[in-house]
Every structure is written in structure tokens, then in C-alpha cells.
Amino acid sequence: MIKPHGSDTLNPLFVRDDAKRAALKKEAAGLPKLLMCSAGAANAVMLGSGYFNPLTGFMNKADALGCAKNLKTAAGVFFPVPVVNMAADVSAIKGAKRIALLDPNVEGNPVLAIQDVVAIEEFTADEMKLMTQKIFRTEDPEHPGVAAFNSVGKFCVSGPIQVLNFSYFAAEFPDTFRTAYQIRDEIAIRGWETVVAFQTRNPMHRAHEELCRMAKQDLKTDGILIHMLLGKLKKGDIPADVRDACIRKMVEAYFEPNTVMVTGYGFDMLYAGPREAVLHALFRQNCGCAYLIVGRDHAGVGSYYGPFDAQTIFNEEVPAGSLDIKIYEADHTAWSKKLNKVIMMKDAPDHTKDDWVMLSGTKVRAMLAAGEALPEEFSRPEVAAILMKYYQSQEG
Amino acid sequence: MIKPHGSDTLNPLFVRDDAKRAALKKEAAGLPKLLMCSAGAANAVMLGSGYFNPLTGFMNKADALGCAKNLKTAAGVFFPVPVVNMAADVSAIKGAKRIALLDPNVEGNPVLAIQDVVAIEEFTADEMKLMTQKIFRTEDPEHPGVAAFNSVGKFCVSGPIQVLNFSYFAAEFPDTFRTAYQIRDEIAIRGWETVVAFQTRNPMHRAHEELCRMAKQDLKTDGILIHMLLGKLKKGDIPADVRDACIRKMVEAYFEPNTVMVTGYGFDMLYAGPREAVLHALFRQNCGCAYLIVGRDHAGVGSYYGPFDAQTIFNEEVPAGSLDIKIYEADHTAWSKKLNKVIMMKDAPDHTKDDWVMLSGTKVRAMLAAGEALPEEFSRPEVAAILMKYYQSQEG
Numbered sequence: 156m157i158k159p160h161g162s163d164t165l166n167p168l169f170v171r172d173d174a175k176r177a178a179l180k181k182e183a184a185g186l187p188k189l190l191m192c193s194a195g196a197a198n199a200v201m202l203g204s205g206y207f208n209p210l211t212g213f214m215n216k217a218d219a220l221g222c223a224k225n226l227k228t229a230a231g232v233f234f235p236v237p238v239v240n241m242a243a244d245v246s247a248i249k250g251a252k253r254i255a256l257l258d259p260n261v262e263g264n265p266v267l268a269i270q271d272v273v274a275i276e277e278f279t280a281d282e283m284k285l286m287t288q289k290i291f292r293t294e295d296p297e298h299p300g301v302a303a304f305n306s307v308g309k310f311c312v313s314g315p316i317q318v319l320n321f322s323y324f325a326a327e328f329p330d331t332f333r334t335a336y337q338i339r340d341e342i343a344i345r346g347w348e349t350v351v352a353f354q355t356r357n358p359m360h361r362a363h364e365e366l367c368r369m370a371k372q373d374l375k376t377d378g379i380l381i382h383m384l385l386g387k388l389k390k391g392d393i394p395a396d397v398r399d400a401c402i403r404k405m406v407e408a409y410f411e412p413n414t415v416m417v418t419g420y421g422f423d424m425l426y427a428g429p430r431e432a433v434l435h436a437l438f439r440q441n442c443g444c445a446y447l448i449v450g451r452d453h454a455g456v457g458s459y460y461g462p463f464d465a466q467t468i469f470n471e472e473v474p475a476g477s478l479d480i481k482i483y484e485a486d487h488t489a490w491s492k493k494l495n496k497v498i499m500m501k502d503a504p505d506h507t508k509d510d511w512v513m514l515s516g517t518k519v520r521a522m523l524a525a526g527e528a529l530p531e532e533f534s535r536p537e538v539a540a541i542l543m544k545y546y547q548s549q550e551g
Numbered sequence: 552m553i554k555p556h557g558s559d560t561l562n563p564l565f566v567r568d569d570a571k572r573a574a575l576k577k578e579a580a581g582l583p584k585l586l587m588c589s590a591g592a593a594n595a596v597m598l599g600s601g602y603f604n605p606l607t608g609f610m611n612k613a614d615a616l617g618c619a620k621n622l623k624t625a626a627g628v629f630f631p632v633p634v635v636n637m638a639a640d641v642s643a644i645k646g647a648k649r650i651a652l653l654d655p656n657v658e659g660n661p662v663l664a665i666q667d668v669v670a671i672e673e674f675t676a677d678e679m680k681l682m683t684q685k686i687f688r689t690e691d692p693e694h695p696g697v698a699a700f701n702s703v704g705k706f707c708v709s710g711p712i713q714v715l716n717f718s719y720f721a722a723e724f725p726d727t728f729r730t731a732y733q734i735r736d737e738i739a740i741r742g743w744e745t746v747v748a749f750q751t752r753n754p755m756h757r758a759h760e761e762l763c764r765m766a767k768q769d770l771k772t773d774g775i776l777i778h779m780l781l782g783k784l785k786k787g788d789i790p791a792d793v794r795d796a797c798i799r800k801m802v803e804a805y806f807e808p809n810t811v812m813v814t815g816y817g818f819d820m821l822y823a824g825p826r827e828a829v830l831h832a833l834f835r836q837n838c839g840c841a842y843l844i845v846g847r848d849h850a851g852v853g854s855y856y857g858p859f860d861a862q863t864i865f866n867e868e869v870p871a872g873s874l875d876i877k878i879y880e881a882d883h884t885a886w887s888k889k890l891n892k893v894i895m896m897k898d899a900p901d902h903t904k905d906d907w908v909m910l911s912g913t914k915v916r917a918m919l920a921a922g923e924a925l926p927e928e929f930s931r932p933e934v935a936a937i938l939m940k941y942y943q944s945q946e947g
Binding site: 164171172173176327329332336337340341343344346 | 552560565567568569572716717721722723725728730732733736737739740741742808809812
């Protein structure tokens, strides 16, 4: 199996020893408290899971600026985005050496982690602007990632953390949420050597199914990790339980037994396109995958990024040797009426628009809500049935 | 979470380090080889999984006799049955210090584990007889456990092992097979403290469903571990995939979200009744459960054991302090027509046979094969539907 990023063994920051975890929970009650922003809490869950190996906690200003500018911390650790604990108001933890971090996403704001505070620093407006530009390639406040990044304050609370739970992810998605160390364990137990990861936050139609199959065949991997984002969704997105049911049904009906693991991770989308693709690769390496499928406009939003920027960044911005994981460069895939199968669009330069079976998301939703069957070339009937049931229940 | 049996942390014998495991696989190719018996291979899988903590390998003669007679190894480790690597013919490993153990249950007999041979000893006929009597409380060769125990030779190959895979269990039951260390991880990740385990090798009807619910309520646990045996089945038993589908459907439809984990372990039934109940408790402690439900004739077969022998053994043969796990003593449960709910039969001494909704296994099979619905008091309709489909497919 591929080694984690930056160390020989994975060092998740969740406190796995029960007695130690219980003691820390008690200690937390007496510590100064900071209510985290949602992005900070998501970072803590990723650090706890081992996905952000080898980081030991939240970055300071120099690390964050280094990662934004050169994809490197001050100590030279490759990391494509800052992993920070940002706050607008730090008066409650002034002078504190050790604090309890409260979870903004769970009722009652329980303690999510304990942090040793190494520094509390403030970013200047220029620094925020610079980071925004570097990470998102735009400063447009309409960009959802830019808006989120600039809405959480300018104070950066840095230092190592000990994570005490996995926020709402473990309880809400018990069958799907998995830490990086669980996935590594499971890969070893299944006796797999090489695995290709597929990132998703949507149900999977035939185009995605075949893309996974193509990648597995081309790369000759033992397995496919379908790895879904379980963070909060935009309005109109398919709820995670419906998406999960669609994906599991597809895997059960159309993949060879014991070739796919259906799992999820607890993080919010950054919509940072190219930079996020690199982050996606990094944390797939940490969960034991040798390859990540990166398609057209991976992790993008609107028209901020070129269709293949999330692929070219691996040659243009990622120094050779920074990551061991390789990407599998994909284009959109779709059913070709000429060839009667799903192929990658870039492999058929002779095709015109009418040669493909393609449906917009809007069209798909309208058809399903109206009880119209989707073409089998577009969606497996079992998957379409689950989605139809969902959309029809929404109509009532 | 409850501590493992015999040590502060769990020490599974599966080699979790990839590089080390790969090196051992290479080494195994050049080692003298022993084709294991099925029971020995099942022991290796349980040792690899951490279920048989704190054992470090296969017992020698003194340990095996000690466990049979007094439930203790020579060094004083509590263990209710011998965990041995028995062979009829040891000529191929004569004089060897280190051997490769071949898996009898996977095509091509791949290497399952590497063993450092400390001793090769032979049991006398009297010793085999004594062990049989102590473990099974009978020497009747018609008893399936007794027959299996006495069919695998009299040579005992003892010494520590390093386990390299999980036989056919991981590949055949990827969604259900779980090691003890995986279950401990999952309990911690879910934030559960106390868990009650339910042992099964059958689909679960309403009686079992309600029994789990009663135990959880009475014991105030955070969760229920449904833990199914995935070893080889007797003719006429429900195949594991059908059983698994029934159980998952029941959990999904009738239990609160995030209160049940559906998992399995790789072992063959011993049918050793009381002694096996103690083993069942021991390995549930190792996977983090504070309680095990022990019902009427637990792990029994035919009429070799009294209906509650598997409960009384915990007072009669298990010295106080040997295990931390406690048992939840259950009787049969069934739907009471008088009370209109499932209750434990011992709690209704006023009930006569006609007051219960009960069906024999034979009757259930006949009804399902004929397409007759089972009473809802007996079986959830979703579960009955899956079983009906299975039995009707068998008829064709």
C-alpha cells in the first residue's frame, strides 16, 4: 500500500486510547473555550481522521501564507491549502496556553478537540487577499469558497490539537463515514495493494460508474474507493442518505463483488478547483490510495476554472516528488450512440453533440419529479428508481 | 470502553505493517509448509483479528490440557477452550523452527500465517478423551463438535504466529467481516461507551429483534453489536448473504439510527454449548463489548446441554474476575397473545403453549417455500419477503 503523505505511518489526531480520551474530556470542562467556525471544525475532523497527515494541528500565519503561496509550510511540508483555526473574536482565550474547541455544528456545542495554543496572530487585509487569490484564483466575493474563507475572522489560532470525536459525521453517517486509518486497515484486511479513489458528492450515473471501471482497468488496481463528501450540502443537492443508497445499489448490482468500498469523509467543499484537487489527492494518499480520478472541472464551481486546470496544476504547481499518489486524468464520460457504450469524450473527437446521451441536471430532476423513466444509457434503472422516489416525495 | 481480555491494549496477530507483511509473504515461500485443518485455520483468523487476545499463537499440550481441565493456560491465562494447531501428519515440518501454515479453505492453499515452532507434541488417546469430555461434556462421536475435534490428528504444533490474511472471510464478506480491532475503532469513533453483543448464525425474527432491544434498554448501553458467525454452514442453513440482507433490512427499518452495528467474525461453530458461551463472551470483550446476550441453549446442539447450562457455567466454572464482560441472561422470547408484545418466556409463568405465537423452523421453511406469509408477530414482513424469495428460488 502507498505510504501516507509526509511520514512512514499515519498519525491521526483523534485520541484513540479510551482512558486518555476520557481524561481529556474531563480536562476540557475546565479550559477556556473557543467556538470554532464550521471550516475549522471540518479541519479538526480531517486531522482527527488522519486525512491531513502529517500535520499535528492548526497552522500559524507563516505556515498558512507559505501553503497559500508555495504549497509548503515554513518547515517545508507540502500542503496545498492552509489548515487553520480562524476566529473573529479571541477575547475568551486571551493568554490561554490550552483551550477547548467547541463544535459549531452539533447541538449544545460540545468540545470537539483540545488545542495547545502556540500563537494567536492576525492576518492583514492584504494577506487575506493574497491567500484568497492564491487558493481560489479569484477574489470574487460571489465565489462560495471565497465568501466562506473571508467570513470567519482574521485571527489565526495555531498549535497542536487532540481530537475527541468526529462531530456529527459518525452519528449521522455511521455506515459510510470512515477515517483514513479505518480505510487503510480495511484495504490491508482485504489484501488489496493498489486502490483508485473516486471523489463524489452526488449520486452516480452510468458515466461515473464506467469511469470508475475504466480507471480500475487502465491502472490495474485491486479496488476502487468511492469516497463521498459528507459535509453540508447546498440547497437542491441530493441528501446524503439518498445518494448513499443510489451508490450502494449501483455497486451491488453492477460491480464485481469485493472490488469497491463505499465510504465517506467529513469535510465541507471549498470549491477551490485546482488547489482542492491537490488536497483531494493528498488525503487519498493518506487513506491508502495510489490513484485519484480527476475529471473535468474537478471541485470547481461556476466558470472560475478552466476545464482541465485541476489536472494541469499537478504539473504546474506541485513540485515533483511532493506526493506519491498519481492522478488518473479523465474527461467527461457519456454514452456514445455511435459506439453503444460509455466512453471518455476526449477519445471521440469525431462525435457531435447529438452523438451523446446527455441530460442536464435540471432535465433529470424534472423527468424524475414527473415520474418519467431516465434513459438506461444515462442512469441504471435501480438508481433512477431511488432518485424518482426521492423527487416525488419532495413534490408533495 | 471495556479493556481487552488479559492486556491493556489489543494485540491482534495480523501483521498490520504492509512492508513487514510483504517481507513475511516472501519469506514464507522458502519455509517448510503445513496444510492446516479447518479448525486450526479458523483459530488463526481469530488470533489475527484480535478476538483471541492475549494469546500470541497456538497453545502447547500443557496449555491445551490446562484450558480443557481448568480454563487456564500453564501461565495462568484464562481461556475456556484450547486454541491449537492440530495435524495428523507432521513429517513435512520435522525439525523445522519456522513454518508456513497453508489455508485449507482457499483454492490453491495459500499461506495464511507463519509460525515459530516451539514444540510438536502428541496427545495420547486418554488425553484426547479427557479434553473432549471437558470441552463438550460428552464423548459421543455423533456430536458434531466432538466429531470435528477428534478428526484432525493428535499432533499439536505450538508456538507464536504472524497472520498474513483473513482466509476467505474478507473477500467473501467484505461488508460484514470485521476484526476485533476494527470494531473497537468503530465503537470509539461513534462515541459509544457500552455495547451489548448479540451472537447469531441465523436471520433474526421478531423474537431476536426484541431481545436485542430489551437488552439495550435493561443494560442502558449505547449500542448493540449484532455479530454473526461467518464460518461454514450446515446443509439447510440460510446462506450468509441472505441472512445478512435480512438482518440489515430489520436494523434499517426497526432500530433507531446509529444504535446497531451489523458485523461478522470468521470462525466455525464448535457446538460446545457452555464452554463456547464463555469463549463467545471472551471474544466479545476483546472487540469492546461490556455485555453478551446468552439465551437458552446458547451454542448448543441436540439435547447435550441443559437449557441454561450456558448461563450457569459463568458462576460454576468461570472464576470470579476471569473476565470483565458480563452476560445478559435471556430465555426464549416470543409474541404473547395475552399481552400483545414480545416478552421473555420465563417472565410469563401463567402462559400456556397456546398463548404464544411460535413456529418451528420446519414450519417456517414450508410456509415460505409455499409462498405463505408469516404472521407479523413472528417475522417482520420485510425479513419474511427476503427469506421467501430465497426459499422459492431453492424450489425451482
